[in-house]
Amino acid sequence: MKVSEQEAVASAARELGVFLERRKEQIARRWADAPLFRAVFTDSRDEAVEACKAVVDALSEVASAGSPEDIAAPGFDQVREQLGRMSGSRTRTGAGPAQIADEVAALRAPVVELLRAEATDASAPEVAERVLALTLLMGTLRLVVMRTALGSGQELIARQREELLEVATPVISLREGVVVVPLIGTLDSARSQVVMESLLESIADRGARYAVLDITGVSTVDSLVAQHLMKTVDAARLMGAECVVSGIRPAIAQTIVHLGIDLGSVVTRATLADALAYALARQGVDAAPDAGAP
Structure with missing residues (x-):
């Protein structure tokens, strides 16, 4: 884009910023009925209108700066979290990225109608320049929404992964003074x-x-897994607890020997029952089965 064209776009964008601020109420009320906002704010239209006003304010600030294509414009900071929540809500209801992008793009039409309705001559060059600036601005908004949605999605996936890890790694208290961590998988x-x-x-x-x-x-044990186990054992020892590693099958025992991993300082037992019997015996509890039991 030539310098003169850039100046023309910047000038039109600044005029568009003034228009957006002046017509904020009308734009917000039209947008509140658009799918992007209506599907999120289902209980209160007033909340939808207020959310729309916040987005219009952001667009007005970006446009007034004369850079409608600046995706990193400070004006978007105030609505980035809100746009992320909205796009996340739409995603949870089954809307895909393409649909969300289309819903953002659909916000342009009501603003164009107001732009042309306010102009004395809707076909005047300055009106076309403002419409162009608006098109650039709405395209930037669409990019902001999609990037925010992707970021929110990645954060959600990370949180879900952490929750799954916690659920998949329970710590079970069998009796006073003894806890068990059954490890399954990788x-x-x-x-x-x-x-x-x-x-x-x-x-x-x-x-x-x-x-x-x-x-x-645990399906396999390699040097990395062994190191993790040793670190856990050492950390527990610093907390005043003794760790017992159980469930070392013959194949895993051979692997540990072949890898040259030294577990000499770790108490190991073949089965969970053996490990529990050891822990109970160390506490002075008789773990032997009751002779009168069937």
């Missing part, structure tokens, strides 16, 4: 961190003296 860095945090919190909250890490359900 033990990567992220999950290992969750295991350590959950275990240490449980040790502190329940005053546990013994913690059993049962890896019966």
